[in-house]
Amino acid sequence: MSVSSIIKQKDYEKIVFILHRHPLTFLPIIGLFIVLMIIPIVLYFLLNNLFPDVLANTEIYTSFMLFSSVYYLSTYLFFYGRFIDFYLDMWIVTNDRIVDIEQHSLFHREITELDLYRIQDVTASIQGVFATIFQYGDVTIKTASSTSSIIFRNVSNPNHIREQLINLADEDRKYHIQDINLGGN
Numbered sequence: 001m002s003v004s005s006i007i008k009q010k011d012y013e014k015i016v017f018i019l020h021r022h023p024l025t026f027l028p029i030i031g032l033f034i035v036l037m038i039i040p041i042v043l044y045f046l047l048n049n050l051f052p053d054v055l056a057n058t059e060i061y062t063s064f065m066l067f068s069s070v071y072y073l074s075t076y077l078f079f080y081g082r083f084i085d086f087y088l089d090m091w092i093v094t095n096d097r098i099v100d101i102e103q104h105s106l107f108h109r110e111i112t113e114l115d116l117y118r119i120q121d122v123t124a125s126i127q128g129v130f131a132t133i134f135q136y137g138d139v140t141i142k143t144a145s146s147t148s149s150i151i152f153r154n155v156s157n158p159n160h161i162r163e164q165l166i167n168l169a170d171e172d173r174k175y176h177i178q179d180i181n182l183g184g185n
Helices: 023-050 052-056 058-088 129-134 158-184
Strands: 015-019 090-094 097-105 108-115 119-125 136-143 149-156
Touching: 015 149, 015 158, 023 052, 023 058, 052 058, 058 097, 090 149, 090 158, 119 158, 129 136, 136 158, 149 158
Parallel strands: none
Antiparallel strands: 015 090, 090 097, 097 108, 119 136, 136 149
C-alpha cells in the first residue's frame, strides 16, 4: 500500500516518518498461533495412543477430521485478522501534519489527521523489560481539544520520535504564525 493512495500530499509537504508497530510486539500472537495449530495434532496422537479403537471408527474419525479442518480454518482466520490489524496500523508524520491510520478489523479502518501546529504536548512512554531492552513504546500526542489525542502504539525509539515531533511542531507553528501575521496586515 503506497502512501499516496492513503493521503493526498500538499505541494510543500514532505514525509518525515512512516511508523509501524515494533515487530517484536507481534511475537505473542505468533506464539499463540503455533500453540493453537499444535493442539489438534497432540489430540490426535493422544487419542490414537490411549484409545486406538476410537479413531478406528470411521464416523468418529471423519468427525474428528471435519472438526480439525474447521478449527484450522478458524485459527488461520483469527491469525490473519490479527496480522492485518498489526500490519496496516500506521502513522504518517509529515512536515505539516500527522495521519493516524488504525485498522480495527478486516473491514473497519479509521483515519485521523492532526495539524502539527495544534500539538500541545508529546509524551513518550516505555513500559516493561522487553520494551526497555528493545527500545519501543508509546508516543502520546495531545492537542488543546480534550477529545483529540493520537497514540503511536509500540513504535521503535519513542524518545527520538517525541523529540522530532516537538521540533516539527515548533517549525510548523512558526510557519502558521507568520501566515496569520501576513494575513492580518
